[in-house]
Amino acid sequence: MDCLTDDLCAIVLARLPLKTSTASKVVCKQWKSIVESPFFRQLFISLHQNSHSCSWSLMYFGTEIMAHYRCETWGLEKSLDFYISSFLKRFKNNEEHYKPAAEVVAYSDVGLVLIHVKPLKEKIHGSLYVANPVSRECVEILYPDALPLGFHETKQDHRMTGIVTRTDDKGVVVSSWSLNTYHLPYSLYLGDHRSAISLINGNLHLLAWKSLLGGGVRVVVSIDFYAGSDRCRVTPFPDSDKTPEFQRACTASQGFLMHMNIVVSEDKLCLWRLQSDGWQLISAIPPVALVSTGFDRPLTINPFDEKTAYFCGKHQKGLLSVNFHNGKFVLHNQLEHSSDDSRIMVSLKVWGYTRHIKQSERSSFVLPQWLHRIPNTVTRV
Template identity: 20%
Template structure:
């Protein structure tokens, strides 16, 4: 007897016990396996069987641009990842599976937002009617080109966010949110929202609090928590966090969360993120050798109460490996991201390297060398965290029977 002689029920029992990466790859074995593994019943069975032992591996995707023009094209296409996922542990990845790379006149792809295990990318054709947004899964290499936004092609003074949602795994639903300013003195802003449920864009007019109705700008990538999007912005009275709920309907309202008082007027290099479903902020303050790493956590989301979790002097931390130069002496030391599950871990930029910092153990570990030559300086470096569930999210809506 061969394996294909088994009935569907027994074959499903076998396939649901495979690691996720092998189950996904098994779709290519034959049409029967493709049909079985793509069926929602199989996916629910797989999730039910695997969820008890699944640790939700974390991937940090970073995209950067160099000062030197020789690297401009490569840097715009290249991704570096720090990953706990067995498939994505390779240090270099490309977005070549997106259709824009098949065009002879390639445009740089820029990652704009992430949530769960999905990312939003843009082909960077600024002010062009042909520019496109893509939602993609880096693990499965699935992608979806979003339809054109009706009647509007403004690309500056805006922010992009992504919210994945669903009652049970796997996630099939998401919203892409594009925020446009109406003017420096406007009391409203426009939210253009693409829904995977409808496959269309809709528009909402959002009321802004009085304290941010003058000149302001988004300072960070979107952070998704509680099905809402969070950005650090410049307000009239210093910097603050703006919260937008894409499920609030046509006429919604923005909420503000004040940062810790110490950061109110010093958020140029502050990291905003989440850990264990809590909002966090972190920064590195001072000059070498007395730089301090500080981490705050929002203990009460409704009341906006912050608590200082860590205050650590970087010179007291120890590198687990030896290097020829002291990366802590450089002024480019920044907090890049939090680990979504481990509250003791943050990721730092130390010159041109990504460093894993364990605040409880007091250790620093270089996990990604962006450039082998430390004399080059990276102009910008943006990171996007991904959390992989036990079955990868689909970029296409589930077909309702």
Template identity: 30%
Template sequence: MEITRGRAVVEATVVEIIARLPLRSIARFKSVCKQWRSLIESSYFRCLFVSLHRNSSSSWSLMFGADYPHPITEAIGFHGCDTWDLPKSLGSYIIPFRLYPNLPTSRYFYVASSNGLIWINAFFNRTENLAYSYKSFVGNPVLQQWVEIPPPPEQSVATGLVTRVENGVVSGFKVVRTVDTGRKMERFMGMYVWRVCVYSSETGLWSFKRLLSSHPVKYTGSYPPVNLNGTLYLRERGLDHPTDEAGFLVAHDFYGPEDDDQCRVIPLLVPDNKHVRRCLTTSGGDVIYIETLHRRLKIWRLNNNFESGECWQLSREEIDMASVGFDVDCFPMAMNPFDTDIVYLWSQQHECLVSGDLRKQEFIVHQESENWSDSGGSWRINTYNSKGYVEDNRNVTRVIMLSQFVLQRWMDSVPRPPN
């Protein structure tokens, strides 16, 4: 009896010690023996780890969408935190791609991300019709776990990646592609039809879904949609003035009820000046809209109460940027995925990134160095490509939408289809 009690004490002590280590170290302990692997993969250990690391952020990056300016490029990267203790930024783990190490880096394209999983396309040789053959993969580049996605059943545009999270663990994912209908817009019962094909990790199969929207969806893949809690938010231009007005978000929950074919159409705030600068992002579990105009910074949060008449709510009082040392307009780029008090801007005046603490109203200009560290972890700023991206999105009709690649606070294995 004393021996059994002694073993229990030792095991509990080991658990307490391991749970205080970063996930990169814990991953190695899983291979020590079956007993440790079973222990580390238990729900008890996961809850203990999350509790002990609740004050530490996870690693994340803001990625440029599509092929701009290079196939896989970060704008901002945060790593080295206590949760994962990564020695380099997340984008550095994508390339070289271990499944095809000899394929040139220019043949890989970042498509989307959701809860630590990313979707990338690898392009190979040209086919007879001069189009490139390619393969799609969803996985976790840090754990180097990948699932190959079979070709879609119809010609379609890569749109987004959504995930199902249960008890803090990613239990499934869906790949969403918009079916290419050319210029023809299908109508049904007075609504516009958005046809998508959806691949599910739970079945390993593609399926078709016809979604109804009061606003047409003409997604071309030129920018990443906002992704939150299984819902994709696609930015679409207006009907009456497609080149000079606010536009809309068309949203659908791909993990909602199977018979739900309705999209939510959310009007964006109408800019009242051609010099306004805008971005869409997420932070703290909310969709966030940021606007700068004449040195005034405003931040809105999407109201998730569908019955309310107000779609957007100011999350705080506007900030006069001149009062914190900025004499010309800044371009909003994103917010910290975890901290709703931290915003990232591009300063034309300084030609560099600015991070701002909205609660303290303190703004830091990151001018010379592209890498720095603080008490929370390490940062990497892509100054050159961020400048080019902002300059290419100066038009008022553009809304900056960087893709967030955020690791979970726990080390999930990539969900795999049954086949």
């Protein structure tokens, strides 16, 4: 390697999994300079752009429901739940005077999480940290004087917590971290929803009711925190005037907000994508697979492949993946499934309990095609 030029050295290192190539920075100053260069980042993403997926997990209040890992891009041998739980354990052990109750309260689509450490007696709010559990980096966020969004809620005052990120045209996280509050219009009710859906470049989506009088209308509240305005966009669900089979919910895939449901009157399993001008119908297929197999409860859509959705059943110990393009489905066993591209999917670790989990309480934690470093002063734990 000492005989290679920097560009040839970059080509060699870029073919390694991301976690390995970034760890190579500690070998010498030359490799550190190469790996941190924009050329290396573009080269790595180009070489790995055809990878079937990055690592991701479907989380429920800190519990991993299902996971994809061992992908080529990151080369992680364990699911993201392992890295999150081990990070929190080390995070707690690093505290000198006490062992706090730390929990993840929000997930992002750039591999970052928001951790809340419950307050001590002398602290009003406790502490908040933005962290990367894979690289074990974190930075503390200072509370403003106002009551933080998501904590100290009352029965009459429902709050929601989310983490918003912004990237530049090269895909690098450029935000400086702060804690802000956003007050929704009085006609919107969050109900019992506790999870916000975060998308790249400052978009945060909340599920709410618009006026509870007369039953209300289920809507998606979209907030762009970097648009320079405190206005939000309220969009009714595309099937709001029809009878759906499932509880209406959303998930993120390929940078868009997605919604799937079965319209009872039309007997179609439909997939919609939220665009700037409203919902766009992507696919509508007969729900024969769900009826015949008994896997009739939606879990999520693949964050890197919008044509693939996952379902569970009330009595089935397994997982069903459905292809929205051709209607084909694959039944996975209760432990794990190895596909042709050597990915591993661990499905439904909480058998019998998963069917009671509300769709609005699930969060996707996604590792992108590049390791996003946390801006501001970073602490490693």
